[in-house]
Amino acid sequence: MISISNLSYYLGSRALYDSASMHIKPKDKIGLIGLNGTGKSTLLRLIMGEFQADEGGISKSGDCSIGFLNQDLLSYQTDDTILSVAMQAFERQNELQRQLNEIFHEMEVNYQDKLVDRLARVQDEFEALDGYTVQSRTEEILEGLGFSTSDLQKPLRSFSGGWRMRVMLAKLLLQKPALLMLDEPTNHLDLPSIQWVEKYIQTYEGAVIVVSHDRQFLDNCITTIVEIANGKFNYYGGNYSYYIEEKALRNEIQKGAYENQQAHIRQTERFIERFKAKATKAKQAQSRMKQLSRMELIDAVVDENAKVHFRFNFSTQPGRHILQLEDATKAYGDKKILTATTAGIERGDKIALIGANGRGKSTLLRVIAGTEEIGGERRTGHNAIFSFYAQHQLESLNVNHNLIEELKYACPTKSETELRTILGCFLFSGDEVFKKIKVLSGGEKSRVALAKVLISEANFLLLDEPTNHLDMQSVNILIQALQQYEGTYVVVSHDRYFVEAIANKIWFIENEEIKQYPGTYEEYEWWMEERAEENSNAGQSAMSNGYTGTTQTAVTKKMEVSVADKPKKSGQGVVQKRIDEAEGKIAALEDAKKILESEMAQPRVFSDPKALETKNKEYTLLKRQLDEWNGIWENAMIEMEELVS
Numbered sequence: 001m002i003s004i005s006n007l008s009y010y011l012g013s014r015a016l017y018d019s020a021s022m023h024i025k026p027k028d029k030i031g032l033i034g035l036n037g038t039g040k041s042t043l044l045r046l047i048m049g050e051f052q053a054d055e056g057g058i059s060k061s062g063d064c065s066i067g068f069l070n071q072d073l074l075s076y077q078t079d080d081t082i083l084s085v086a087m088q089a090f091e092r093q094n095e096l097q098r099q100l101n102e103i104f105h106e107m108e109v110n111y112q113d114k115l116v117d118r119l120a121r122v123q124d125e126f127e128a129l130d131g132y133t134v135q136s137r138t139e140e141i142l143e144g145l146g147f148s149t150s151d152l153q154k155p156l157r158s159f160s161g162g163w164r165m166r167v168m169l170a171k172l173l174l175q176k177p178a179l180l181m182l183d184e185p186t187n188h189l190d191l192p193s194i195q196w197v198e199k200y201i202q203t204y205e206g207a208v209i210v211v212s213h214d215r216q217f218l219d220n221c222i223t224t225i226v227e228i229a230n231g232k233f234n235y236y237g238g239n240y241s242y243y244i245e246e247k248a249l250r251n252e253i254q255k256g257a258y259e260n261q262q263a264h265i266r267q268t269e270r271f272i273e274r275f276k277a278k279a280t281k282a283k284q285a286q287s288r289m290k291q292l293s294r295m296e297l298i299d300a301v302v303d304e305n306a307k308v309h310f311r312f313n314f315s316t317q318p319g320r321h322i323l324q325l326e327d328a329t330k331a332y333g334d335k336k337i338l339t340a341t342t343a344g345i346e347r348g349d350k351i352a353l354i355g356a357n358g359r360g361k362s363t364l365l366r367v368i369a370g371t372e373e374i375g376g377e378r379r380t381g382h383n384a385i386f387s388f389y390a391q392h393q394l395e396s397l398n399v400n401h402n403l404i405e406e407l408k409y410a411c412p413t414k415s416e417t418e419l420r421t422i423l424g425c426f427l428f429s430g431d432e433v434f435k436k437i438k439v440l441s442g443g444e445k446s447r448v449a450l451a452k453v454l455i456s457e458a459n460f461l462l463l464d465e466p467t468n469h470l471d472m473q474s475v476n477i478l479i480q481a482l483q484q485y486e487g488t489y490v491v492v493s494h495d496r497y498f499v500e501a502i503a504n505k506i507w508f509i510e511n512e513e514i515k516q517y518p519g520t521y522e523e524y525e526w527w528m529e530e531r532a533e534e535n536s537n538a539g540q541s542a543m544s545n546g547y548t549g550t551t552q553t554a555v556t557k558k559m560e561v562s563v564a565d566k567p568k569k570s571g572q573g574v575v576q577k578r579i580d581e582a583e584g585k586i587a588a589l590e591d592a593k594k595i596l597e598s599e600m601a602q603p604r605v606f607s608d609p610k611a612l613e614t615k616n617k618e619y620t621l622l623k624r625q626l627d628e629w630n631g632i633w634e635n636a637m638i639e640m641e642e643l644v645s
Helices: 040-048 071-075 082-089 091-109 113-128 131-144 149-153 161-175 191-202 215-221 240-275 282-294 361-369 403-410 416-425 430-434 442-454 472-484 496-502 521-533 536-545 572-600 609-644
Strands: 002-011 014-024 029-033 055-060 066-069 179-183 207-211 224-229 232-236 321-332 335-346 350-354 375-380 386-389 460-464 488-492 505-510 513-517
Touching: 002 040, 014 055, 014 224, 014 232, 029 040, 029 215, 029 240, 040 066, 040 179, 040 207, 066 161, 071 161, 082 091, 082 131, 082 149, 082 161, 091 113, 091 131, 113 131, 131 149, 131 161, 131 191, 161 179, 161 191, 191 215, 207 215, 215 240, 215 496, 224 240, 232 240, 240 282, 321 361, 335 361, 335 488, 335 505, 335 513, 350 361, 350 496, 361 386, 361 460, 361 488, 386 442, 403 416, 403 430, 403 442, 416 430, 416 442, 442 460, 442 472, 472 496, 496 521, 513 521, 521 609, 572 609
Parallel strands: 029 207, 029 224, 066 179, 179 207, 350 488, 350 505, 386 460, 460 488
Antiparallel strands: 002 014, 002 055, 224 232, 321 335, 321 375, 505 513
16 A cells, blocks of 8 residues: 655665565554654654655555644644544535525525425435445544534634644544554544544554554554664554564564674684784785674664652651642533532552543642632642643743753752763763753653652642653653652643553542542552442442342442542531441451352462453452551541541
8 A cells, every 4th residue: 555665765865764665555553653753653644745755665556545733733733623624524425405495495486496406416326435434424523533512513723732633533434545644643632532532543444654652542443663772763563562572572672683793703704803904814914904894783682661769858758748638619601510529638649540532621720730720718738839730831941041041940959960971861861951942852852850759759640631742762761750750749641551551549530529549550540440330229239238249249349439429518527427437337348258268279270370360350459448447447536546646
């Protein structure tokens, strides 16, 4: 379908691609990966014909139509409704619809047989092209991407850039090009929309090339990885997880070959140095020199998963309670975000705030930060020091500063050596630290802004979509930094791999309340699937009757730990109610744990690996929930002691 042969493309004196080749076949699902600056987006623009290759060529079959979703589309604005913009995908059907309207209008005032004949011809073509279904198909895709039915008649101009990008994506999907190229599509999608696009790509009839830093997205919908490295296109016949395993094997082989070649080169150079001046060996030395000059050198293996070590210095340690919301209420006109909800953040919490766009995640983050007015009460804990990272903070960087100056402004107490070390952790080395902010790419600016947040000596971080615009190596560095961070944080993110790696609690907004799941994202996802399958009434009944011991039952699956269920008024009676509730939950969970331990000891379970794995998952989740409720009980008892004394 598309053949790229001996492609070379230069940025100044640097070669992005050096005689690189690849072939794109119908129905290929390709994930295009590589470090920032290796030319992923540039390759897509070369395929589109926007850029011209310096050497080599790109040939396409005559019937190869291409759809390209890129960041430039964010700036597109119009007063047309989003439904009409998306329906621009159906050019011929729209033209036929216009002709039908003209014919009907003319027939009202001038009925003629030739108009009837023309109407029949146009209707036949319109029906053959499924013209009567184009609107319903468009509505289905737009709603799959997160738009409500009422949104469809709103003008495109009234939506933010991310939502406009979704309309452009819908238009491309409706066009069904032979090759669909998507450049970082998950940057502008929430989790339900990402999952919808994954399923769409899996069944897409054409070829797809995706540039993305979202590992799970690539795992779920891609069958081939093409890595751009050292100016070449390296193929891996599988998803991203397969690529990681295969790359490690290839690196091991390459490392061995490189070390062997270097040893051979050193040995040859010693021979040349020793014998080049001796008449009897000079000819042999000359021959060895020619061998070295003709030798094709093997590249050294570059470790792209560098381990980094941060030293976080808190000027002050916070108290046990970081922040408390009591009866928090927030609305924008008729749109309610929160209604009389209560939530608490404790020291050491690593919270991921997830959910669909429009539910109020960023609003809640601003409420926590204290920059958004609310009804109810917001109380910050003793010595809680905030630092807030949001997308708009890229704009707050001083474009005339270099990187060292920008970090020095954020943390004047650190030396230049310390700042260089920090910038090195964020992939800025050597003279790059003297680059001006104004010449940095979006991803580089994101790294600088994140570095400023992490060195701010704050003990409570708020991070809004921190992985946007970061490549996978940068995401890996951010994960390591947050895993080493000893403070507390709340992160809004749709990157499931990232959330799984950094969160020990999941928050979500449901029924205008803040609700909490006490566990990792993987456990939360499994719990949500089970929760959706069960009838809520049956679940409540099972909870009251105790643990059945068959599989994960209502005691664990229905253990929705809603911080909104906590008491909303202070006083001994309210705290006692919390203690009683915790004791009841603990008793039920301990009974369930005993039953489960008994089941796991039965021969029919421990002799069946699959059954044992299922029971182990249940046991791990049950134990985590028991620890969580024990913590709630301990905190309530301490609070009661303080009230009594």
